[in-house]
Amino acid sequence: MNRILILGGSGFIGNALYKELAPFFDVHATYKTDNPIFEKNKHFHQFDYEMERLHILLDNLKPKFIVTALRGNVTSLVRLHFEIADYVEKNDCKVIFLSSANVFDRFTNYPSYEYDKTLSESIYGRFKIKIENELLRKPISKYVICRIPMIYGAGSPRINEIKAQLQMNEAIEVFSNVVINATHINKLVQQLHYIINRRRRGIFHLGSNNLIHHIDLIKDICEELGHPDALIKQVFDSNEDRHLAVLPKDNMLPKHLQLTIEDVVKSSVVL
Known part of the structure; x- marks a missing residue:
């Protein structure tokens, strides 16, 4: 072995x-x-x-x-x-x-x-x-x-932090111009x-095959967690969209191991 x-x-x-x-x-x-x-x-x-x-x-x-x-x-x-x-x-x-x-x-x-x-x-x-x-x-x-x-998913540090902020009714900081996977x-x-x-x-x-603005991802996760009206604090570090995404192209994994942003959102509540 x-x-x-x-x-x-x-x-x-x-x-x-x-x-x-x-x-x-x-x-x-x-x-x-x-x-x-x-x-x-x-x-x-x-x-x-x-x-x-x-x-x-x-x-x-x-x-x-x-x-x-x-x-x-x-x-x-x-x-x-x-x-x-x-x-x-x-x-x-x-x-x-x-x-x-x-x-x-x-x-x-x-x-x-x-x-x-x-x-x-x-x-x-x-x-x-x-x-x-x-x-x-x-x-x-x-x-x-x-x-x-x-990295997100139920039990992850990022999801735990979002849950804590939602519970305390604190504003969640997002980078509105950043496009990510x-x-x-x-x-x-x-x-x-x-x-x-x-x-x-x-x-x-090893990321999703599609992209999303950071603000939209956090809003979608909050809605998945049952908080569609979560407080959001927008941070702008540039006047134009800025990409921070690593997409697979040359070394693709089998289809069952690929994922989308929608899978990431759903994973926030799946234990």
Whole structure:
């Protein structure tokens, strides 16, 4: 059975992916902060990427797939991913890097596709680009780069925040001129499962096939949650529409793994 190591298995994406993969693979995951539940699970390993080197854990587990779902200190994360890139090049395994739509946040006129040039004006986007570029120097069989837009779905941090604001009757901040695509957590982990199981490689854009203004998405979600008259605070960061969307084109997934904005909206209330 192929062994998978999820770095960041205690986080929102990492934990959802662990639950998706565990029935089918030998899945191990890391967590950082003391947690009695994870401590009882022999497949969870406490690891602080800011203080420790990863090679000891890699040498012990010898995973075939390393999924990186970590957030935090940018400098430490860059060092860690360079260490992983060196490891996969020398060993029989590959890395699945969860990147972001923000690698294109400097391009505003059009949505972006898998092999478009990356360019970012944000610290977060430039950090993701630096790691992507290091992986792109390796043989294509050694990496998968998954660029992910905003993640919604029942239980997600974004939906939980919207629910809390609705309950408190607070205004929800939206970016009226931003055109996006999106995804939801259940579909995302299914897509990653497929990529691992079919040993796909290269760059994937794991978002909806269609676009929507951010304000319209939030309004639709609020209505789905039973609040059609939610308070909305509009924020304008430009006079014209600005795209922040990663559309799939070259590396398409099977039809049952594709999704639309309408699926994202419906997922906000499906547990």
